Amino acid sequence: MEPAGVAERLHNKTFLITGATGFIAKLLVEKILRLQPPVKMLYLLVRAGDQASATERVRSEIMQLQIFRSLREKYQKHFSSWFWDKVYPVAGDVALKNLGIGDVALAKDILKETDIIIHMAATVNFRERYDKVLAINTMGVKHIIEIASQCANLELLLLGSTAYVNGKESGIMLEKPLHQYRSYDGQSDLDISEELGIGRGEAQGVSLQECFRRYYKMHHEDDWARKFGWMSTYVFTKAMSEMLAYEQILRLPIAIIRRTSTTSTWKEPFPGWIEGIKSVSTIDTWITNYGKGHLKVLPGDVTTVIDIVPADTVVNATLCIISYHTRAQSGLIYHIGSSMRNPLEIVELLHTMFRYFTETVYWCKGRGNQGEPADFASNNGQLL
Ligand SMILES: NC(=O)c1ccc[n+]([C@@H]2O[C@H](COP(=O)([O-])OP(=O)(O)OC[C@H]3O[C@@H](n4cnc5c(N)ncnc54)[C@H](OP(=O)(O)O)[C@@H]3O)[C@@H](O)[C@H]2O)c1
Structure with missing residues (x-):
């Protein structure tokens, strides 16, 4: 429309x-x-x-x-x-x-x-x-x-x-x-x-x-x-x-x-806006916990579409x-x-999270970050 x-x-x-x-x-x-x-x-x-x-x-x-x-x-x-x-x-x-x-x-x-x-x-x-x-x-x-x-x-x-x-x-x-x-x-x-x-x-x-x-x-x-x-x-x-x-x-x-599930904005009013982290089980919690190094294991089939x-x-x-x-x-x-x-397989999410946190915010590690992202990528996309 x-x-x-x-x-x-x-x-x-x-x-x-x-x-x-x-x-x-x-x-x-x-x-x-x-x-x-x-x-x-x-x-x-x-x-x-x-x-x-x-x-x-x-x-x-x-x-x-x-x-x-x-x-x-x-x-x-x-x-x-x-x-x-x-x-x-x-x-x-x-x-x-x-x-x-x-x-x-x-x-x-x-x-x-x-x-x-x-x-x-x-x-x-x-x-x-x-x-x-x-x-x-x-x-x-x-x-x-x-x-x-x-x-x-x-x-x-x-x-x-x-x-x-x-x-x-x-x-x-x-x-x-x-x-x-x-x-x-x-x-x-x-x-x-x-x-x-x-x-x-x-x-x-x-x-x-x-x-x-x-x-x-x-x-x-x-x-x-x-x-x-x-x-x-x-x-x-x-x-x-x-x-x-x-x-x-x-x-x-x-x-x-x-x-x-809903995640941050794509384009409007500008890309990447999100507010707050919801309760357990939502995608934003996965991403932030992964980034903080808390989420090291995600049991499941990598081809599952989320x-x-x-x-x-x-x-x-x-x-x-x-x-x-x-x-x-x-x-x-x-x-x-x-x-x-536009199906998104879990493995794609994992690669994207890995890329994002290593390329953009991984520098936090030396500054008191609590952990490091789980190395999903070096396991050929297999979940640990
Ligand atoms: N987020 C998702 O991924 C998702 C997925 C599918 C469906 N939904 C549905 O989409 C709708 C909106 O979700 P959302 O993500 O925007 O949720 P949200 O960010 O958690 O917002 C919930 C809103 O409801 C208000 N609220 C809660 N209890 C209330 C009460 N007793 N009286 C008046 N207001 C009250 C909250 O007010 P306070 O600020 O006072 O707490 C807040 O403004 C909900 O119906 C949800 O079930 C969400």
């Missing part, structure tokens, strides 16, 4: 965006403002106790970032007033009813004005406690659906999800919707309301002892998630959030984006989806991944 077509669709629109202090949504905010300066308003819901703290978070964690440098150059001394004219911080918490928005007048304005909701708030910590992940990832979607249901002019509710809700299947397959009361393989029963009760330790018909047993299993072993066909609490709670969304599909204009997408590609694809979906009102699940078009 032509960028002009996308920009046209965003013209004069009002957005409610959650998770804007996170990696992807802040790039999305920057791109919307760069692509479509006359966008009407971006309400950014951030975790904060009051309006002043929300504004401070948006200022220090979004507006002041390097990624806004081209807009800063464009608007010069007017940048700040232009930014605040377009961006309205909202103090809230997606784990709470009504998204925890305490300002009733502001909540009414949001319901009246919002055209498009982009829900990116989530915890992507694979080792977070089950009740906390449930509250944010699953209940968060329930709460956003309740808000979406009250919006007077809603054109789209876009939910950020993960490609890994597809369980362990491999090969080409349909991005099928997930249904409540069914595990991934359809073999065992799954009752989300019971799960949500377990998260709070008060499931009906389940003894407190059983709640704690399941809670412990989920918290410590991920067994509970695996029982239903998902590999971790994170993916399980994202899958359940999709189930809640799917129940509303006939009532609300919902689209779900399932994406694979699917990673640059963050700006995710942002561009998201904007295309918004533009297409609001126009066509069709389709429910969109997939953003790289392995079909």
Whole structure:
């Protein structure tokens, strides 16, 4: 789709965006403002106790970032007033009813004005406690659906999800919707309301002892998630959030984006921007631990394809989806991944990491670096 077509669709629109202090949504905010300066308003819901703290978070964690440098150059001394004219911080918490928005007048304005909701708030910590992940990832979607249901002019509710809700299947397959009361393989029963009760330790018909047993299993072993066909609490709670969304599909204009792992920007707003290192198991953790010399062994098949997408590609694809979906009102699940078009084998990643750290930052070694990169390359690409 032509960028002009996308920009046209965003013209004069009002957005409610959650998770804007996170990696992807802040790039999305920057791109919307760069692509479509006359966008009407971006309400950014951030975790904060009051309006002043929300504004401070948006200022220090979004507006002041390097990624806004081209807009800063464009608007010069007017940048700040232009930014605040377009961006309205909202103090809230997606784990709470009504998204925890305490300002009733502001909540009414949001319901009246919002055209498009982009829900990116989530915890992507694979080792977070089950009740906390449930509250944010699953209940968060329930709460956003309740808000979406009250919006007077809603054109789209876009939910950020993960490609890994597809369980362990491999090969080409349909991005099928997930249904409540069914595990991934359809073999065992799954009752989300019971799960949500377990998260709070008060499931009906389940003894407190059983709640704690399941809670412990989920918290410590991920067994509970695996029982239903998902590999971790994170993916399980994202899958359940999709189930809640799917129940509303006939009532609300919902689209779900399932994406694979995301890494630094490819081109926009400039190459190589990334923020923060996520929890265990994500690609950025592999790379930094390898660079520090902590990751010396990576068991696996060197020809395995890992699917990673640059963050700006995710942002561009998201904007295309918004533009297409609001126009066509069709389709429910969109997939953003790289392995079909541009597969990356683990061995290629290893060679790239080796090249990068030896050619560019290996000089750190003599200056108190904690270790040295594992020598994958001299083993003919075989993993140690
Ligand atoms: N990163 C990946 O590789 C990846 C891959 C596939 C799918 N996804 C999905 O893509 C979406 C965005 O991911 P990301 O990488 O941008 O995540 P991220 O950088 O960890 O950002 C998460 C955002 O959610 C916010 N948040 C968490 N709990 C909240 C709450 N209770 N109320 C309000 N906001 C809350 C965080 O706010 P605070 O600043 O207050 O913590 C932060 O802004 C998520 O839905 C994630 O599941 C990510």
